[in-house]
Amino acid sequence: MVVAVIYFSRYGKNIQAGRCQYINVGNTAMVAKKIEIILDVKGTEIVPINQYPDDYFETKVRAQQEFLNNERVKIKPVNFDETEHSIVLGFPNWWGTMPQAVKSFLMKYDLAGKNIYPFVTHEGSQFGQSLDDLKKLAPRSQVMSGLPIRGTRAYKSENAVINWLGNLDLK
Numbered sequence: 439m440v441v442a443v444i445y446f447s448r449y450g451k452n453i454q455a456g457r458c459q460y461i462n463v464g465n466t467a468m469v470a471k472k473i474e475i476i477l478d479v480k481g482t483e484i485v486p487i488n489q490y491p492d493d494y495f496e497t498k499v500r501a502q503q504e505f506l507n508n509e510r511v512k513i514k515p516v517n518f519d520e521t522e523h524s525i526v527l528g529f530p531n532w533w534g535t536m537p538q539a540v541k542s543f544l545m546k547y548d549l550a551g552k553n554i555y556p557f558v559t560h561e562g563s564q565f566g567q568s569l570d571d572l573k574k575l576a577p578r579s580q581v582m583s584g585l586p587i588r589g590t591r592a593y594k595s596e597n598a599v600i601n602w603l604g605n606l607d608l609k
Contacts, residue, residue: 466592530589554572556585
């Protein structure tokens with residue numbers, strides 16, 4: 439099986455169980471790590487050059503401005519074998535879609551001919567419009583069945599991940 443796990447995640451202060459608290463591993467990274475273990479692959483993180491603040495509310499304001507201005511966030515090189523046919527792509531739902539850093543990744547790397555299996559962490563909005571955006575940003579790729587995981591349940595998402603991956607034809 440030739441598959442790449444690529445994801446964007448944010449750690450720091452986040453809303454968990456209805457209150458703001460510090461998390462060492464972002465919700466999306468938590469799910470990505472479960473996928474890596476199940477598929478026995480090493481994932482790669484999309485990392486912005488200008489990291490997001492630890493503070494949840496500061497990040498929220500910055501992410502909203504990036505979204506409203508349709509900014510292309512500069513990212514560090516994402517190291518993955520571009521000959522891999524399938525990409526498992528993870529991200530949180532920010533402002534109803536994927537973060538601008540993920541959009542930057544999709545614009546920077548040619549994923550033509552690849553199957554993209556998206557997963558998203560969210561707090562009620564699931565994929566929002568991110569699947570439509572993904573299809574626009576990677577028009578020559580095939581966007582496959584995705585997995586939405588509520589962020590506050592990321593730590594206990596293993597069964598959902600196993601079920602999702604078990605129903606996919608990763609090649």
